[in-house]
Amino acid sequence: MEANYILVRFGELTTKGKNRKIFTRKLLKNSKEQLGEFEQLTYQLTHDRMYVILNGAAKEPVVAKLKNVFGIHSFSVAYKMEKDLEAAKAVVVKIIEDNPGTTFKIDTKRSDKNFPGSSQEINREIAGHVFHNCQKELKVNVINPDILVRVEIRQDAIYVMDNTIKGAGGYPVGVGGKALLMLSGGIDSPVAGYLTMKRGVDLECVHFAAPPYTNDFAKQKVIDLADVLREYSHGTIKVHVVPFTRLQLAVYDNCDESYAMTVMRRMMYRVCEKLAEKNGCLVLVNGESIGQVASQTLHSMATINEVIDTPVIRPVVCLDKLEIIDIATKIGTYDISIRPHEDCCTIFTPKQPATKPTRHKARHYESNFDFEALVDECVEQVETLTINDSYFKTDDEFF
Numbered sequence: 001m002e003a004n005y006i007l008v009r010f011g012e013l014t015t016k017g018k019n020r021k022i023f024t025r026k027l028l029k030n031s032k033e034q035l036g037e038f039e040q041l042t043y044q045l046t047h048d049r050m051y052v053i054l055n056g057a058a059k060e061p062v063v064a065k066l067k068n069v070f071g072i073h074s075f076s077v078a079y080k081m082e083k084d085l086e087a088a089k090a091v092v093v094k095i096i097e098d099n100p101g102t103t104f105k106i107d108t109k110r111s112d113k114n115f116p117g118s119s120q121e122i123n124r125e126i127a128g129h130v131f132h133n134c135q136k137e138l139k140v141n142v143i144n145p146d147i148l149v150r151v152e153i154r155q156d157a158i159y160v161m162d163n164t165i166k167g168a169g170g171y172p173v174g175v176g177g178k179a180l181l182m183l184s185g186g187i188d189s190p191v192a193g194y195l196t197m198k199r200g201v202d203l204e205c206v207h208f209a210a211p212p213y214t215n216d217f218a219k220q221k222v223i224d225l226a227d228v229l230r231e232y233s234h235g236t237i238k239v240h241v242v243p244f245t246r247l248q249l250a251v252y253d254n255c256d257e258s259y260a261m262t263v264m265r266r267m268m269y270r271v272c273e274k275l276a277e278k279n280g281c282l283v284l285v286n287g288e289s290i291g292q293v294a295s296q297t298l299h300s301m302a303t304i305n306e307v308i309d310t311p312v313i314r315p316v317v318c319l320d321k322l323e324i325i326d327i328a329t330k331i332g333t334y335d336i337s338i339r340p341h342e343d344c345c346t347i348f349t350p351k352q353p354a355t356k357p358t359r360h361k362a363r364h365y366e367s368n369f370d371f372e373a374l375v376d377e378c379v380e381q382v383e384t385l386t387i388n389d390s391y392f393k394t395d396d397e398f399f
Helices: 011-015 017-034 059-066 085-098 119-133 188-198 216-230 245-254 257-278 298-305 321-331 359-366 371-380 389-394
Strands: 005-009 042-045 049-053 074-081 103-110 147-153 158-161 178-182 202-209 237-243 283-285 383-387
Touching: 005 059, 005 158, 011 017, 017 042, 017 049, 017 059, 059 074, 074 085, 085 119, 085 147, 085 158, 103 119, 119 147, 178 188, 178 257, 188 202, 188 216, 188 283, 188 321, 202 216, 202 257, 216 237, 216 383, 237 257, 237 371, 245 257, 245 371, 257 283, 257 298, 257 359, 257 371, 298 359, 383 389
Parallel strands: 103 147, 178 202, 178 283, 202 237
Antiparallel strands: 005 049, 005 074, 042 049, 074 158, 147 158, 237 383
16 A cells, blocks of 8 residues: 555644634645646645645655645655554554664554544554564664654544654745845855745845856856745745846945945845835845854944835844854755855955944945936846746756
């Protein structure tokens, strides 16, 4: 008998009281979108669980996709069968033989109280069958088993579940509104995007390109990072590519070198605020971490942030670089981020940037040129890319 179900547990979503349905229905919708390539799958949503019915689909690729769906606390590959304990025993033997390890535990829950035997009696009966029918040497370990098999006897059927698989946790993407992620191409901003999505916030991305100083390889790096992030949402993500060259050169022509980075970041924030308003994004998100570079000191953040009213979320603000790298490696963005293609922030790095810039000095340098017209020009000339499966099938711009 092959596995025919995946049983999904909600975790944090169960604390939402009257709003639970909103969260679980969004989780169902996101799961369907993430698993859209498996057309034979069907779904069943109950008060405390979601069932993915495989209908003959291979379990391994479905499991791999489900691991990235935010809102799932854990899940198990499950076998649903008639209420025949002998059939359940055979499935338990199969699960234990297919999994590595030499210790096991049977955990039975009997919600159908009319089914004969107590949970402990059923545990012992199944364990005895395992010892007599498995081909490998086994021991029972009720504290930390290599293989934990759960047996649930419900009113409709018996469910036998494989080892519990940890889910991505958090909330389903989209229940918390939408944010605009400043995606630079470095290590930090994709991690910030990932952590934001984990709290149920949908993302669009903005990237500042400065051709010919930045090239198509830098742009492709950002597209590849967005492609990784979309695997944790619902399979599609937008990237707004801002043509930043004219505005960036104007900043460096009209500002003291020490203030160029500060004023440039202020311009980026202004552009981002307009794009956020245009695309229904409630907040900005970036990968700033306190003290990591000159533009990320508290003095710099205060001076830069003053030019907009839109809230800015900084998910990695209190993490050190090694912690950020660990997350980047885990989610699959690190190797892309370290490709040797510079973005517009790194190609014009001043030798001695101000670490304690003041607002009045930043305003003084900005008064030297008509930046508002250049900001509007950036917004008007944005190139918006929709990154999904179709994008890579049809767009050969970089290949």
